[in-house]
Amino acid sequence: xxxxxxxxxxxxxxxxxxxxxxxxxxxxxxxxxxxxxxxxxxxxxxxxxxxxxxxxxxxxxxxxxxxxxxxxxxxxxxxxxxxxxxxxxxxxxxxxxxxxxxxxxxxxxxxxxxxxxxxxxxxxxxxxxxxxxxxxxxxxxxxxxxxxxxxxxxxxxxxxxxxxxxxxxxxxxxxxxxxxxxxxxxxxxxxxxxxxxxxxxxx
Amino acid sequence: xxxxxxxxxxxxxxxxxxxxxxxxxxxxxxxxxxxxxxxxxxxxxxxxxxxxxxxxxxxxxxxxxxxxxxxxxxxxxxxxxxxxxxxxxxxxxxxxxxxxxxxxxxxxxxxxxxxxxxxxxxxxxxxxxxxxxxxxxxxxxxxxxxxxxxxxxxxxxxxxxxxxxxxxxxxxxxxxx
Numbered sequence: 001x002x003x004x005x006x007x008x009x010x011x012x013x014x015x016x017x018x019x020x021x022x023x024x025x026x027x028x029x030x031x032x033x034x035x036x037x038x039x040x041x042x043x044x045x046x047x048x049x050x051x052x053x054x055x056x057x058x059x060x061x062x063x064x065x066x067x068x069x070x071x072x073x074x075x076x077x078x079x080x081x082x083x084x085x086x087x088x089x090x091x092x093x094x095x096x097x098x099x100x101x102x103x104x105x106x107x108x109x110x111x112x113x114x115x116x117x118x119x120x121x122x123x124x125x126x127x128x129x130x131x132x133x134x135x136x137x138x139x140x141x142x143x144x145x146x147x148x149x150x151x152x153x154x155x156x157x158x159x160x161x162x163x164x165x166x167x168x169x170x171x172x173x174x175x176x177x178x179x180x181x182x183x184x185x186x187x188x189x190x191x192x193x194x195x196x197x198x199x200x201x202x203x
Numbered sequence: 204x205x206x207x208x209x210x211x212x213x214x215x216x217x218x219x220x221x222x223x224x225x226x227x228x229x230x231x232x233x234x235x236x237x238x239x240x241x242x243x244x245x246x247x248x249x250x251x252x253x254x255x256x257x258x259x260x261x262x263x264x265x266x267x268x269x270x271x272x273x274x275x276x277x278x279x280x281x282x283x284x285x286x287x288x289x290x291x292x293x294x295x296x297x298x299x300x301x302x303x304x305x306x307x308x309x310x311x312x313x314x315x316x317x318x319x320x321x322x323x324x325x326x327x328x329x330x331x332x333x334x335x336x337x338x339x340x341x342x343x344x345x346x347x348x349x350x351x352x353x354x355x356x357x358x359x360x361x362x363x364x365x366x367x368x369x370x371x372x373x374x375x376x377x378x379x380x
Contacts, residue, residue, distance in 0.1 A: 060323070061221045166315045167322065174315070182308035186300065193259065193300040194293060 064171045071164055087176040090165055094180025097158045099188040104151050106192075111144040209326040218323060219316070235331050241317050242335025243343075248310040250343035252303060257351040259299035263292055 066083045069076045070090075077083040139145065166177050215225045215234055225231040321329050 059221075061217045061219055061223070063221065163315070163318060167319065169319070174312075177315070178308050178312045181311045182304050185307040186304035189304070190300065193256075193303070194296045196289065196292065196296075 059169055062169050062171055062174070068168055068170050068173065070168060070173070071161060083172060087172050090162075090173055090176040091180035091183070093158065094162055094177050095184030095187065097155070097162060098181055098184030100151065100155050100158065102188040102192070104148065104155065107144065107151075108148065111142075111148075206324065209324055209329060211326045213327065215323065215325060215328075219319060231327075235327060238317070238320050238328050238331045239335040241313055241320065242332045243339040244313050245310070245317060246336060246339025246343045248306060248313060250347035252306055252310065253347050254350050255299060255303050255306065259296060259303070 066080050067076075067078055068083065068086075070086055075086070077086050162177055162181075166174050168174075213225075213228060213231050215223070215231060217223060218225075218234055223234070225234060317332055321332055
């Protein structure tokens, strides 16, 4: 399995801190391609540096560390402070994702109730009152469906972003995603789970 | 970067944890067994979530919780027992909600770890995860269905309403969780 790559970096301003790699990574001494037997790039030389920088190849195993590139090239953490800030941001993003799910479910239920309520017709005659309600299909061009679609797109994008953040294999970021999801679920699900709202529907 | 294509290799290199390599077939099979168990866990977590949310929404008349701790089991007497105060019900719901939040965290972690396992692009791991998910859904889905649609006389109406509202919360697209 190839786990070595050289990326010639056109953004020459950034020093990836090859020399200042002083994280708490216990495997700092190990170089790339450890343990691999037939690695064809084992002998690759750093001589073609020419003042350009190379990206560290992604460590495809769980590691702790402070140096990480998150989602975008410009979002790099070099210090503990930057990593803590990024973790907090990811935590909030994961919590908001849970809130978005609750919002979508709430809007969907509200729209369905309104549709059902609007479709009740009652006809008054002398002898009796008849109520008929037609089954109303959710219209494709209704405003509620449009909003649901928009929120769906946002939900898909955010969920893939969270997956990509987890894919950095950085334990601190993974913890931020997991705990953010749990906290968001707890906070945004509180009302539906705990508050007994008799106005919604009979349980 | 590693090759971005599936291949049938019976060796794994730095699988999820640094230094987790396989040199023999038996160690590879251990990793396959772990992936299989993780896929089963995903389905188990999903089923458990559904069961817990169903139990949490049961009407107090069904589980007949009173402060007097009377073990009345006949439906007639149970319908006469009314919980003494709403606080008790709220406390019970809070406990269920905390438990389900913790379950949610576990579900998220396991789902992401399985995603990373599949990302190793090892075809054997992928096939194992698929088979594990299928078996998990078969086993735990059956259990979940049996528990959440229990057709006992006094829970009959309530369970129908739960089905209408959608106890299985897969109405929205959630790739993970």
